[in-house]
Amino acid sequence: MWPMLRLIAERRGMVRYMSVRPSSEIHVNTNPKKVTLGYLQSLKGRRDTAITTLTAYDYPTGRQCEVGGIDICLVGDSLAQVCLGYDSTTRLTLDEMIHHAKAVSRAAKRPFLVADMPFGTYLESKEKTISNAIRLIREAGMESLKLEGGEEIKDTVYELTRVGIPIMAHIGLLPQRHVALSGYKVQGRDASSAVKLFRAAKELQDAGAWGIVLEAVPHRLAAYITQRLHIPTIGIGAGRECDGQVLVWDDAMGLWAGHQARFVRQFAQLGHEASRGVTEYINAVRHRSFPDPIQESYEIEDTQWTEFLNTVDLD
Numbered sequence: 518m519w520p521m522l523r524l525i526a527e528r529r530g531m532v533r534y535m536s537v538r539p540s541s542e543i544h545v546n547t548n549p550k551k552v553t554l555g556y557l558q559s560l561k562g563r564r565d566t567a568i569t570t571l572t573a574y575d576y577p578t579g580r581q582c583e584v585g586g587i588d589i590c591l592v593g594d595s596l597a598q599v600c601l602g603y604d605s606t607t608r609l610t611l612d613e614m615i616h617h618a619k620a621v622s623r624a625a626k627r628p629f630l631v632a633d634m635p636f637g638t639y640l641e642s643k644e645k646t647i648s649n650a651i652r653l654i655r656e657a658g659m660e661s662l663k664l665e666g667g668e669e670i671k672d673t674v675y676e677l678t679r680v681g682i683p684i685m686a687h688i689g690l691l692p693q694r695h696v697a698l699s700g701y702k703v704q705g706r707d708a709s710s711a712v713k714l715f716r717a718a719k720e721l722q723d724a725g726a727w728g729i730v731l732e733a734v735p736h737r738l739a740a741y742i743t744q745r746l747h748i749p750t751i752g753i754g755a756g757r758e759c760d761g762q763v764l765v766w767d768d769a770m771g772l773w774a775g776h777q778a779r780f781v782r783q784f785a786q787l788g789h790e791a792s793r794g795v796t797e798y799i800n801a802v803r804h805r806s807f808p809d810p811i812q813e814s815y816e817i818e819d820t821q822w823t824e825f826l827n828t829v830d831l832d
């Protein structure tokens with residue numbers, strides 16, 4: 518856009534969120550080929566592009582990710598809250614996760630598919646963890662699994678990686694531990710907790726994680742971690758220096774009516790649109806303008822109708 522036009526548009530709030538960089542310089546993967554770990558790794562440290570991730574919970578959201586060209590579809594355990602109406606992700610069962618992840622994998626073929634291991638499914642024993650992980654890969658068609666936790670879960674990450682299951686780590690704000698952490702709070706805001714997070718990131722990388730989600734950490738810390746790891750970082754509330762970004766589908770699309778974290782930006786207002794649609798539908802039904810007798814209804818030929826009436830009149 519011409520600088521003058523941009524200025525006018527900016528003043529009118531039309532390009533509030535547009536990058537200052539001309540879009541021609543931004544690398545976009547238009548390759549319809551399957552997103553692989555190798556491709557994601559190749560995006561590490563790239564300044565001219567970023568790994569795009571959205572959560573998906575069912576066939577339609579998986580389909581939108583597929584068609585829109587999203588790199589990673591995450592079947593996050595936020596599923597518990599945004600789709601199933603539970604008050605915490607800790608309520609989600611493995612069977613519920615598998616049921617939804619299956620639907621996503623039927624829809625999203627090109628994106629790399631990652632599912633959260635639900636709370637408690639990777640804590641009991643090594644054997645139980647591996648058999649739960651195998652169900653998510655075999656039954657649900659997932660390609661990788663995400664685990665919340667710091668250096669205390671590095672052995673689990675190692676064991677799963679060793680049997681050939683690609684693992685994504687997740688540090689910072691850990692929603693599965695919201696009770697232990699006294700709520701959903703930004704992590705790594707003081708020097709000692711920042712050190713812990715940095716060390717955890719390195720340990721998880723050494724344990725074999727192929728990538729790591731950084732949730733709700735100061736952007737300077739996320740940038741520091743990103744620069745010092747050789748695996749991609751995917752941020753949520755972790756600033757723009759991460760190798761990629763992730764948002765919850767319902768947050769990004771304006772479908773979530775509950776609490777919105779500071780890091781949420783709505784890229785569409787589907788909730789408003791759906792409310793408008795419901796109201797319009799109710800009005801049309803009550804005013805008997807729906808359905809239209811020609812466009813939205815079916816005919817029976819006059820001769821058939823007469824024959825019908827003659828037949829029933831005889832009864």
Ligand SMILES: Nc1nc(=O)c2c([nH]1)NC[C@@H]1CN(c3ccc(C(=O)N[C@@H](CCC(=O)O)C(=O)O)cc3)CN21
Pocket residue numbers: 594595598599606690692701702703733765767768773776777778779780
């Ligand atoms: N709709 C939705 N979006 C999410 O991102 C999300 C879920 N649900 N459910 C599971 C977890 C929970 N998450 C959350 C929930 C709340 C905050 C939050 O309110 N954070 C405060 C931080 C305040 C502070 O420590 O200063 C904020 O105001 O951003 C953050 C992440 C992320 N996940």
Ligand SMILES: CC(C)C(=O)C(=O)O
Pocket residue numbers: 572592593594595596633730732753763764765
């Ligand atoms: C917010 C993302 C990273 C997540 O873990 C989830 O959707 O559960």
